[in-house]
Amino acid sequence: MTDQITRRVFLRRAAAGGSILTVPGLLAACGGGSSSPSAGGGDTVPHKLAKTLHFSNWPLYIDKKGNTHPTLEQFQKKYGVHVDYSEDINDNASFFSKIEPNLSRGQSTGRDLIVMTDNSRYPALLVQKGWVEKLDKTAIPNIKNLIPQQRHPSWDPNRDYSLPWQSGFTGIGWNEKLTDPVVSMGQLLGSPKLKGKVGLLTEFSDTMCLVMAYNGDDPSHITDKTFNKAIDTIQKAVHSGQIRQFYGNDYASALSNGDLTATMAWSGDIVQLHADNPHLNWQQPLTGGDIWTDNMLIPKGGNVYTASVYMNFVYDPKIAAQIEDYVNYVCPVLGAKAVLLKQDPAVAKNTLIFPTKKQLDMAHTIDPTALNNEKYQTAWQNLISA
Amino acid sequence: MGFFHRHRGATPYLLLAPGMLWLGIFFLIPLGFLVYQSLQSGNIDFGFHFTWAFGNYWSALKGYRGEFERSFIYAGLATVIALVVSYPVTYWIAFRGGRWKNLLLLFIVAPFFVTYLIRTLAWQTILADHGLVVRTLIYLHLVSSGGRILATGTAVVAGITYNFLPFMALPLYVSLEQIDPTLIEAAEDLYASKWRAFLKVTFPLSLPGVVAGTLLTFIPAAGDFINATLLGSPTTHMIGNVINSKFNDLIDYPAAAAMSFILMAIIVVMVLLYARAVGSENLTG
Numbered sequence: 064m065t066d067q068i069t070r071r072v073f074l075r076r077a078a079a080g081g082s083i084l085t086v087p088g089l090l091a092a093c094g095g096g097s098s099s100p101s102a103g104g105g106d107t108v109p110h111k112l113a114k115t116l117h118f119s120n121w122p123l124y125i126d127k128k129g130n131t132h133p134t135l136e137q138f139q140k141k142y143g144v145h146v147d148y149s150e151d152i153n154d155n156a157s158f159f160s161k162i163e164p165n166l167s168r169g170q171s172t173g174r175d176l177i178v179m180t181d182n183s184r185y186p187a188l189l190v191q192k193g194w195v196e197k198l199d200k201t202a203i204p205n206i207k208n209l210i211p212q213q214r215h216p217s218w219d220p221n222r223d224y225s226l227p228w229q230s231g232f233t234g235i236g237w238n239e240k241l242t243d244p245v246v247s248m249g250q251l252l253g254s255p256k257l258k259g260k261v262g263l264l265t266e267f268s269d270t271m272c273l274v275m276a277y278n279g280d281d282p283s284h285i286t287d288k289t290f291n292k293a294i295d296t297i298q299k300a301v302h303s304g305q306i307r308q309f310y311g312n313d314y315a316s317a318l319s320n321g322d323l324t325a326t327m328a329w330s331g332d333i334v335q336l337h338a339d340n341p342h343l344n345w346q347q348p349l350t351g352g353d354i355w356t357d358n359m360l361i362p363k364g365g366n367v368y369t370a371s372v373y374m375n376f377v378y379d380p381k382i383a384a385q386i387e388d389y390v391n392y393v394c395p396v397l398g399a400k401a402v403l404l405k406q407d408p409a410v411a412k413n414t415l416i417f418p419t420k421k422q423l424d425m426a427h428t429i430d431p432t433a434l435n436n437e438k439y440q441t442a443w444q445n446l447i448s449a
Numbered sequence: 450m451g452f453f454h455r456h457r458g459a460t461p462y463l464l465l466a467p468g469m470l471w472l473g474i475f476f477l478i479p480l481g482f483l484v485y486q487s488l489q490s491g492n493i494d495f496g497f498h499f500t501w502a503f504g505n506y507w508s509a510l511k512g513y514r515g516e517f518e519r520s521f522i523y524a525g526l527a528t529v530i531a532l533v534v535s536y537p538v539t540y541w542i543a544f545r546g547g548r549w550k551n552l553l554l555l556f557i558v559a560p561f562f563v564t565y566l567i568r569t570l571a572w573q574t575i576l577a578d579h580g581l582v583v584r585t586l587i588y589l590h591l592v593s594s595g596g597r598i599l600a601t602g603t604a605v606v607a608g609i610t611y612n613f614l615p616f617m618a619l620p621l622y623v624s625l626e627q628i629d630p631t632l633i634e635a636a637e638d639l640y641a642s643k644w645r646a647f648l649k650v651t652f653p654l655s656l657p658g659v660v661a662g663t664l665l666t667f668i669p670a671a672g673d674f675i676n677a678t679l680l681g682s683p684t685t686h687m688i689g690n691v692i693n694s695k696f697n698d699l700i701d702y703p704a705a706a707a708m709s710f711i712l713m714a715i716i717v718v719m720v721l722l723y724a725r726a727v728g729s730e731n732l733t734g
Binding site: 161259302309321322435440 | 701
């Protein structure tokens with residue numbers, strides 16, 4: 064096993080040397096350098112705060128004021144810990160492959176906190192491989208504020224390794240200046256008016272859930288037949304030129320600059336983009352969208368205590384309310400709604416943040432066994448990259 | 450009595466040693482690992498094991514023939530366009546540039562001061578559907594109304610051409626610049642027309658530059674995936690995109706290694722055929 068890892072590492076290095084100019088190379092270079100202790104962190108957790116918390120997150124995913132992030136500034140003020148915040152997660156698969164070489168070698172990734180989605184295979188894989196640190200729950204009394212329905216996910220039943228950052232819906236976003244409302248997957252995948260102006264997501268679960276629901280199949284119980292049918296549906300749209308590209312979080316800029324007229328989109332993004340471009344809209348497709356949860360995890364070698372203190376900080380309902388007020392995703396923290404009702408009642412009544420039962424019923428979740436089905440994953444990657 | 454004098458027979462080998470060592474460590478050994486990895490089977494969960502899995506090669510060729518072909522077509526088109534664009538420019542600089550030669554050359558190289566990624570991203574903005582370029586082309590009826598350039602094969606080929614143009618232009622310039630103008634005058638004195646003098650004297654003498662330029666452009670262009678990622682669509686992906694997805698998204702190292710090796714093998718064969726066709730002395734100048 065060890066010598067096989069060495070070989071993989073060697074190839075990785077050879078590849079890195081030869082691809083200085085590639086995107087992953089550039090991004091990896093940005094993530095380098097860390098003041099957190101190196102790998103292998105034992106069972107004894109030092110209760111001392113690091114100077115810097117290295118936090119990797121998705122774009123458009125924390126409150127922002129001008130060029131600063133108030134939540135992170137308040138954290139620094141309270142604890143003296145500077146947060147080195149990078150928005151370097153564009154999709155789950157490519158982020159995982161960015162940190163995998165370090166983790167498989169038992170080295171630190173240079174990050175103390177990362178955020179990955181439960182509708183991908185990766186949070187479960189990280190736990191199962193022992194590549195994430197156990198939370199220091201003594202530093203997280205606010206864990207009591209976690210909403211009950213999020214307390215026992217199957218891949219981390221006691222929340223020993225993870226805490227939700229946000230949840231969200233996947234649906235359809237469109238630019239009303241360029242098109243009439245796009246409210247069904249049928250329109251998105253077939254309307255000639257949208258030809259070449261439609262984006263789908265590179266995330267397996269998001270696209271599969273919406274397309275299967277459109278096909279009338281159940282995404283939470285995937286069979287070869289329903290899977291192939293969904294792949295066929297998407298393939299047809301790709302071949303006809305309907306689909307412009309498969310996107311990670313970068314669909315956001317293409318939608319705001321008009322290269323995309325309509326696209327599969329994550330609920331909160333559109334609400335945020337609305338500030339710059341009031342013509343953007345979002346809706347769950349008539350046949351249903353999907354719901355997912357992004358989870359904070361401490362990759363092996365990250366500073367457990369500092370990251371746990373940070374988690375505790377954002378599970379304070381006041382801070383959670385402040386983040387929600389900006390990001391507009393589904394809030395996992397009890398009490399945030401009460402705070403918002405006082406501060407910003409419009410947001411508290413926004414059903415994208417505190418969804419109604421009907422919305423939750425319309426939101427599908429993916430069959431978790433499909434995430435680890437190599438045949439499905441290969442077929443999916445072939446579809447989006449070939 | 451110097452060391453090299455006493456070991457006269459060994460001198461060439463000693464002088465070659467550093468280069469050979471470099472090649473060995475940074476090319477041959479990694480290449481060996483690449484082949485070794487390409488014959489493994491397994492997955493990220495249970496690890497990869499060497500099993501002489503030649504099937505990786507067959508499934509790569511069978512499953513991704515279209516992407517291989519597209520890579521070579523795009524790279525070939527980009528190489529030809531880059532040659533056609535840069536030959537007149539460098540010709541003019543070499544023979545008519547006078548004291549402005551260096552400045553003019555700088556203009557060709559100047560875009561290289563900006564990183565590859567940013568230059569390609571800039572094309573996203575330049576070619577955007579609602580941008581000036583596309584609107585002008587629609588106005589001139591060169592693009593159908595509601596048509597686009599971004600996210601098409603045209604944009605990918607244009608991006609590759611643009612990004613690799615200096616690799617074509619600089620070697621061309623070097624060989625054109627070295628041509629003794631008196632040879633062309635002599636041809637004209639012997640009643641050759643300007644065109645004939647170009648075909649019989651200038652062009653043959655510039656061949657080493659043409660060969661070097663086409664190789665330097667074609668080889669990296671065939672393996673490129675950034676242009677197809679940023680400027681293309683799912684129907685314009687090249688083999689580099691597939692290798693990237695196998696390596697980075699599926700974490701299927703053996704398949705990625707097999708494809709890289711196939712790509713390399715095809716390029717080597719093409720270079721050999723090319724060298725035969727134009728004469729190997731033109732390869733080395």
